[in-house]
Amino acid sequence: MKLLIVIDSLGGGGAERSTQVLCEYLDKKGVSFEIVCLYFYPNGFHQEMIDKGYKITFLEKKSFFGQSMEIGEIISKGKFDLVHSILFKSNLRTRFAKTFTRFTHLESLVNTTYSKERKFDNKVNQNLLAIYKMVDKYTAKVFVDHFHSITNSVKNHYVEHLKINPKDITVVYRGREKLELDLDIRGKRDPNKFVLLNVARQDYQKGQIFLLQAMKKLKELGRTDIKLINIGVEGSETANLNRYVKDHNLNSTVEFAGFSNNVAEYFSIADVFIFSSLFEGLGGALIEAQSAGLPIITNDIEVLREVVQKDLNGLLVNIKETDQVVDAIIRLRESPELRKNFEKESLKNYQNKFKQETSNRNMLELYKRLC
Structure with missing residues (x-):
């Protein structure tokens, strides 16, 4: 099995930390994988992962379609058995990469993106969010083969808002190694x-x-x-x-x-x-x-x-x-x-x-x- 993981970045967030944890496990199990990041941020987990020999590609292009095309080229050349995208921007770009090449796409659902609370965030353009939701709803059904949700609550959120078939979503909780106190x-x-x-x-x-x-x-x-x-x-x-x-x-x-x-x-x-x-x-x-x-x-x-x-x-x-x-x-x-x-x-x-x-x-x- 050859796996490609696509994620926004390897900065210091929960999804990024979970990706690092998962990659360590895959490495121990002898699973072949590569990672694609949309962006590079100075703080985060990427250097630790590079030091362990993981292949990480940071995309050169910054536009939506430029990155979608670049992801498609990487998938086409790499002949991956499965592409797993994580986080909203990576999910959308990986979906549109299917217009350039064919692959099996697993997508992680890691947040309640359309929560009512987002209406109170003055940094969120509500009209733009509504457009994103329409695009998200349509492309999810057309381009994604299966979904992974990190909780039942998140699964229910997307069944409600994007009308995804519950049978197409598998719930796997995130895990962590036990944190040993000093x-x-x-x-x-x-x-x-x-x-x-x-x-x-x-x-x-x-x-x-x-x-x-x-x-x-x-x-x-x-x-x-x-x-x-x-x-x-x-x-x-x-x-x-x-x-x-x-x-x-x-x-x-x-x-x-x-x-x-x-x-x-x-x-x-x-x-x-x-x-x-x-x-x-x-x-x-x-x-x-x-x-x-x-x-x-x-x-x-x-x-x-x-x-x-x-x-x-x-x-x-x-x-x-x-x-x-x-x-x-x-x-x-x-x-x-x-x-x-x-x-x-x-x-x-x-x-x-x-x-x-x-x-x-x-x-x-x-x-x-x-x-």
């Missing part, structure tokens, strides 16, 4: 400090502005013992987030640590993992947090109820309601026993649903079936 660092945590960790790029979708509003309220309550750390690449909301921190003098309780390849260090100092996404496909960082045995606070939306067990290993709140977020943070801060119970259940939930080996094995089985 026990030395964890043992030296200051008991007078309570650390909230958020891992996500700084975009509207990830909802960090609502975490900052909660931190402002905590400061007003005199809870300067609580600190928020965000790990993630800069994005469309970075300037707004930095401005909010400055305007409300939150520098002592909020830290933007940027992209990191050593997330275990940050998970080791964290007391609680807090996830504020307004819409999601799954939330890969949530899996890592559960594998590290952290208690969770997360937004109460359908897909995250599929990933986190409400009141068993996490508190689910309306992330836009500042008082709810603050109450959840203080509740876990003041309840060591509850945190301990949540820690055990987080690890159990990870082992039952999101182990890396299980996810990778199921993806390889899907590849073989389609080939």
